[in-house]
Amino acid sequence: MPVNLTAPDARRLLPVAGIRLGIAQAGIRKAGRKDLLVIELAPGTQVAGVFTQNRFCAAPVIVAREHLARAGAGAPLRALLVNTGCANAGTGAAGLEDTRASCMALAKLLGCSETQVLPFSTGVIMERLPMERIIAGLPACIADLGADHWLDAAQAIMTTDTLPKAASVQVDLGTAKITVTGIAKGAGMIHPDMATMLSYIATDARISAPLLREALAYAAHRSFNSITVDGDTSTNDSMMLIASGKASMPEITDAGAQAFIAVRDAITAIATELAQAIVRDAEGATKFITIRVEAGRSEDECRKIGYAIAHSPLVKTAFFASDPNLGRILAAIGYAQVHDLDVNRIELYLDDVLVARGGGRAPEYREEDGKRVMQQSEITVRVVLNRGTAVAELWTCDLSHDYVSINADYRT
């Protein structure tokens, strides 16, 4: 049961001029489900991407990085190819060959070169791609191409997700109305740099390639790199930002321009909604937890403390139990490797309830207040370090029996 999350309404997902999506049931892992997606890009479309930092990154991540670099050098991208069911990670040289062959097969159908296709995979690790089924599924994707298939696309990339994740917004820049629409998948193996997740966000805004990369870095840091479910960084994480440039507007080339800030913020809002949807739909989650660390010396130390809390199995099980065993949060703050931290200056709040100060339980704290907040489905943990002005905000969930069940049974 996802936490306060419902399926997106297909009618509220706005098409993005220049972008078409085609979906097929290729039978990659299971029959009768959407598992293959082609995102076709109009000529002139720019793409920026960030990928997992995992050294065991999947074959498609290696090839997508390579093709993205070539696109910058004059081989414009024409399509993205995404499959679910098999991650094509931990597959060595053979996996790379499979990925290249799948790009080649789609390129033939589209009349472009292999390097103009970006490949993505998600699913089980250390198994080979079922190449025949993928190649056989591509014509159905092409036949299905349409501008209003965002919800189908969101369904086609799901693995253990219980709900598709998609969001859309329109922004009036004065010169033109632009659209930002995005989809994402992910439910477990979630940790930044990146989460186990795929996300594709498209806009029709006209924006220079360097500013598109800047907007992506900005949005990724505040969204997918600010969530965690279990601290496991996947082999396949990829977030792609696509700009078709079809809106009637002058190209944005100035990072200080109002239009850039408006577009970047719209992209960040969509990315944040998608990232939070991943946490809400996290494996076994029953609570959505916001962790806000304030008044730190640096954002880095705020994030260290936030992630120590977010990753602690003891804190997470206490949230699951709605048990205000809040000393566990103090313990996590204490081991976050911020070596000169003076714990006597820290304040800990649970929503509006002051729990701890002066190195221990606040005298005014009452257990029933903690209990009341712990029973909510959405909780904010606020840690005030009182040693600077930096802030970090992260989102995570609790650790439940269902997390164990889902991950003990995933392959069966």
Place this chain on the structure above:
Amino acid sequence: MPVNLTAPDARRLLPVAGIRLGIAQAGIRKAGRKDLLVIELAPGTQVAGVFTQNRFCAAPVIVAREHLARAGAGAPLRALLVNTGCANAGTGAAGLEDTRASCMALAKLLGCSETQVLPFSTGVIMERLPMERIIAGLPACIADLGADHWLDAAQAIMTTDTLPKAASVQVDLGTAKITVTGIAKGAGMIHPDMATMLSYIATDARISAPLLREALAYAAHRSFNSITVDGDTSTNDSMMLIASGKASMPEITDAGAQAFIAVRDAITAIATELAQAIVRDAEGATKFITIRVEAGRSEDECRKIGYAIAHSPLVKTAFFASDPNLGRILAAIGYAQVHDLDVNRIELYLDDVLVARGGGRAPEYREEDGKRVMQQSEITVRVVLNRGTAVAELWTCDLSHDYVSINADYRT
């Protein structure tokens, strides 16, 4: 159900000359259980200690460090005082006062000064010590003092442990036979520097103070700092090494002497047995996992990789399910923050089964071999990095439904 662990046999726990232990039922948290321990030290006894690195360390840790430093400066220690049921952590200035008052109360009964007592606590965080009950329990501890109470002492320091943990060995140094006997507690919130654990190891060997500290550092690194259950570093961890010097032998003052190596190795063997017992008795554990990372450039990188595997909830749930979903181990190796790792050179073994090489699944690997090993209660994961000569060995357990249940219900 602990993994291949049974209660120690009281008759095999050898007394250590100069050390007496007294236990009481003080009703600190629950009635009718042993929860207060005094370890009395004969004059001339040396003590070395290592403590949690948690910044939110407990009041007794702060005071024990202080008294230990004074002991080196000529205030010889006379006793250790340990309570279970309440950690006296996250209790601020009041917690420090409580700890000092408990040392003072015991000092009065023993006719020594407050600074000659080392205090220790374990249990729930952010609650005050029940001082009246502790002080009322001390005379019963004194009345109970005896050299052969090691098993009772092991029971008196348990929290969520299902079995007491104690071990003993005798070593013939040629000049004398010396004894090493130790106890430990811990089951969850286990992560090095230190584990949530208390351990007291005593020997009658005559050994200089600097060499005692050296033996302690050596043993701690290879035992309690090489285990993890959940990555949560406690506020109270303490490991104390006590040497009464009662054996008839010349004092060991040379780090190169055979006698030093023999004593140090005996202490390390006892510490390792106790540390492994903590993992075997870990909350919800059904498997005992040895992680050995070999042929690395440095021990540090081997430990990073080992801990990434040991902390991954996905790897741990796969062990719980006996599911050879071994790509999760590759993923954990990949995100261990060893940034120049060439994954194509790595070999992954599960016991004797070669699972992966060349960046992916080994062609000779058969799923049924992986399945066979995964069903064992003791499993060795061996990662060969093929880039140096360093090695690290760690011990951990799986993540089960019972871990979630135990930690969701701990306070209720």
